[in-house]
Amino acid sequence: MIPRPTPLAFAVAMLLGWTLLLGVLVDRAELFVVAVPLALGLLSGGSRHQPPRLSLTQELSAARLSEGDRLLVTVTVASDEPLPIVEVLVAVPAMVQVNDGSNRVVLDVDPAKDADWSFVLLCPARGRFDLGTVYLRFWDRSGLAVYETLQAKPKPVSVYPYVEPVRNLPRPARTQFSFGNYVSPRLGEGIEPGDIRPFIPGDRTRHINWRASLRNQQLYVTRFHEERNADVVLLLDTLSDTGAAPFSTLDLTVRAAAALANAYLARKDRVGFVEFGGFLRWINPGSGRRQAEALVESLLPAATHFSYVVPQLDRLPVRVLPRQALVIALTPLLDQRFINAMIDLVARGFDVILLAVSPIEPTRRVLRGSLLDDMACQLWAMEWQVKLGEVRRCGLTIAEWHPEVPLDAVLAPLVRSRPLFAARR
Amino acid sequence: MNPFWAGLPIAVMAAVPLWTGISASVVVIEALAILLCAIGVQRHSLGPVTMGAVFATMGYAVALWFAADGIDVIGATAFGLALLFLMDLSEFGRRFHGATVAVSVIRGQTAYWIARAALILGAVALLTLAGSVLASLVPAQGSAVIAGLGVVIAFAGAVYAGSRTRA
Numbered sequence: 001m002i003p004r005p006t007p008l009a010f011a012v013a014m015l016l017g018w019t020l021l022l023g024v025l026v027d028r029a030e031l032f033v034v035a036v037p038l039a040l041g042l043l044s045g046g047s048r049h050q051p052p053r054l055s056l057t058q059e060l061s062a063a064r065l066s067e068g069d070r071l072l073v074t075v076t077v078a079s080d081e082p083l084p085i086v087e088v089l090v091a092v093p094a095m096v097q098v099n100d101g102s103n104r105v106v107l108d109v110d111p112a113k114d115a116d117w118s119f120v121l122l123c124p125a126r127g128r129f130d131l132g133t134v135y136l137r138f139w140d141r142s143g144l145a146v147y148e149t150l151q152a153k154p155k156p157v158s159v160y161p162y163v164e165p166v167r168n169l170p171r172p173a174r175t176q177f178s179f180g181n182y183v184s185p186r187l188g189e190g191i192e193p194g195d196i197r198p199f200i201p202g203d204r205t206r207h208i209n210w211r212a213s214l215r216n217q218q219l220y221v222t223r224f225h226e227e228r229n230a231d232v233v234l235l236l237d238t239l240s241d242t243g244a245a246p247f248s249t250l251d252l253t254v255r256a257a258a259a260l261a262n263a264y265l266a267r268k269d270r271v272g273f274v275e276f277g278g279f280l281r282w283i284n285p286g287s288g289r290r291q292a293e294a295l296v297e298s299l300l301p302a303a304t305h306f307s308y309v310v311p312q313l314d315r316l317p318v319r320v321l322p323r324q325a326l327v328i329a330l331t332p333l334l335d336q337r338f339i340n341a342m343i344d345l346v347a348r349g350f351d352v353i354l355l356a357v358s359p360i361e362p363t364r365r366v367l368r369g370s371l372l373d374d375m376a377c378q379l380w381a382m383e384w385q386v387k388l389g390e391v392r393r394c395g396l397t398i399a400e401w402h403p404e405v406p407l408d409a410v411l412a413p414l415v416r417s418r419p420l421f422a423a424r425r
Numbered sequence: 426m427n428p429f430w431a432g433l434p435i436a437v438m439a440a441v442p443l444w445t446g447i448s449a450s451v452v453v454i455e456a457l458a459i460l461l462c463a464i465g466v467q468r469h470s471l472g473p474v475t476m477g478a479v480f481a482t483m484g485y486a487v488a489l490w491f492a493a494d495g496i497d498v499i500g501a502t503a504f505g506l507a508l509l510f511l512m513d514l515s516e517f518g519r520r521f522h523g524a525t526v527a528v529s530v531i532r533g534q535t536a537y538w539i540a541r542a543a544l545i546l547g548a549v550a551l552l553t554l555a556g557s558v559l560a561s562l563v564p565a566q567g568s569a570v571i572a573g574l575g576v577v578i579a580f581a582g583a584v585y586a587g588s589r590t591r592a
Contacts, residue, residue: 008516011475015508018479022486030445030489030501034482036552037505037545041513043582044541084537085530087521102525108533117525141537143516 005045009144012042045144052138054079054109056151058090060131063155065123067162067246067255070099073131076116083109085139093129095159095245096121123159125246126254126300130154160296161255164407166263170414172230172326173351178287180229181267190224197223231272231285231322232264234295237331237338238277241304243362247403249332252357254299256407257330261295272320273298276313276338278305282320310337313345327352332359333387343394353414354398356388361403431466431514435459437507438478441500442485446492454484466515469522474515478508502549506542513538 016038023031054077061072075090090103101119109115132155138147175184183192196209199219212220234257241250257273264271265287272285273295283291283298313321321327327345331338333356345352360381367373392398397417401410439455461477464470485504517534563571 006516006520007471008512011471011478011516012509012512015475015478015482015512019482019505022482026486026490028486028489029496030498030504031482031486033496033498033501033549033553034485034505034508036549037502037509040545040548041509041541084533087524089524104524106521106524106526106530108527108530115527139520141534142541143513143520 003145003147006146012038045140045142051147052083058132063157065159067126069123071121074118076114077109078114079109080111084141087137089135091133095125095127096123126159126161128158130156161258163262164259166259166408168408168412168415169263170353171418174324175228175230178229182228184226184228186226187223188226190227192225193222194225195223196220229269231270231325233272233321233325233327235274235276235327235329238275238302238304239338240334242359244366247362247365249357249359249362252403253330254302258296258299265292276311278307280311284319313341329354332357346395354396356398356400358402428466428518434507434511435462437503438481441504442488446488451484451488454480469519471516471519498553
């Protein structure tokens with residue numbers, strides 16, 4: 001840490017020289033008297049020879065947050081020597097905003113008492129960032145010399161997508177063998193009555209259907225539909241994105257994916273995830289809290305990666321995209337490669353639901369809102385509707401999602417239109 | 426720190442040349458100096474303030490050129506102090522613009538500036554006294570030798586200060 005002269009030192013030195021020059025030119029003693037304060041001011045600077053010793057700690061109120069949460073950062077500065085002016089700047093990444101207080105303060109440090117201050121960061125968008133890079137400047141009282149240093153102790157902070165509660169979940173067309181919440185046409189153990197048949201030795205007496213038995217003068221037992229779980233694969237389109245964080249189409253689809261994953265996992269389903277973008281990234285279907293954690297962790301870094309390569313879903317391992325799985329594709333329908341991949345999935349017999357998030361509203365947010373912008377958006381909305389119609393004609397089930405409408409309301413019509421009984425595997 | 430505090434040294438800096446010898450050229454130069462300083466303070470930039478100080482010094486030199494003989498030590502000291510404070514204040518405002526400055530820092534800095542002003546006033550008084558004593562003691566031929574000695578001492582002091590800072 002080497003002290004360096006500040007612009008003030010150069011300015012005062014220049015002014016001193018100018019005053020002396022004018023004094024010589026004009027031949028007046030007053031200008032030499034004027035030079036005395038400037039010269040003494042210059043001499044008063046740079047009295048420190050040793051770099052200041054200082055310890056700095058930074059505490060965060062949480063390391064894991066949800067979108068829209070606030071993070072309290074407390075910085076404590078301590079030193080064993082008095083430091084008259086310490087300027088501290090806590091580097092804040094562009095994805096967060098200083099909500100309350102300031103991340104740049106000027107304070108004096110007394111060895112007897114630690115100096116501390118706090119500020120609040122608003123985390124509006126999902127992502128990961130590091131806090132802990134602090135820039136320090138130690139100013140001389142004269143302002144003529146400054147020491148600069150950097151302290152980097154990265155503290156990772158994760159901002160997870162906001163998970164909206166979803167009650168209207170589309171029912172999968174096919175079920176798996178594990179126990180779950182969907183009524184399967186398969187008869188066995190369950191609570192949903194299905195059929196009756198004559199009693200055979202070994203049947204449980206509590207399954208005897210007394211009304212049918214009395215009518216037929218023979219013992220009958222009730223058979224029940226099995227309750228099974230399903231595989232759900234969330235397919236996220238990261239080929240294209242429009243709008244600005246935290247309201248870009250990708251942010252909206254990520255939020256929807258997190259909400260759907262959470263809701264399906266709560267129903268004991270196995271949920272998997274495939275990121276369909278510049279490269280394919282996936283998580284095998286699974287269930288439970290660990291899977292929920294893995295899914296949100298994998299959704300966190302989702303971003304567009306430009307590539308000319310067309311990702312091929314048929315190259316995915318079968319366990320990643322099981323044939324009986326319900327595939328929910330989340331897309332703004334901006335890239336034809338994704339649409340083609342979905343049409344291909346439907347042709348291969350997959351049960352696909354396309355949750356199409358409108359790209360018009362997120363784009364409108366970042367426009368100035370002029371008449372021309374409005375007209376362009378209206379034209380684009382019409383084009384988008386035409387594209388929706390084309391995709392629908394290819395046999396895809398589409399849920400059209402305009403961001404101002406809650407996701408639950410968008411999914412409700414799908415719940416009604418889907419079969420009540422899931423098909424046998 | 427309130428930027429209006431910078432108005433005080435600007436006022437002194439403009440008033441001393443006008444007090445010394447008012448003329449159209451001095452008024453124009455000082456008006457330009459005030460304008461530049463005000464812009465620099467307002468925009469938190471040291472460059473215009475330095476330029477304003479340069480113009481103000483030039484205006485003072487012009488005023489002295491047309492003024493009567495006789496040395497105005499008090500006016501010159503006030504002008505020099507105003508220059509220094511203006512530079513200090515504008516630089517303080519510039520470098521901490523947008524930051525939260527603790528009240529104790531401003532209090533300590535103000536105390537430092539007042540103490541330094543007192544020291545400078547004392548030094549000027551001492552130098553003036555020493556100059557008067559020397560002028561009465563040393564014959565006219567020896568004044569050049571004394572002035573030369575002063576230059577050598579000042580140069581040695583500057584070299585020493587420079588080497589001490591570098592170490």
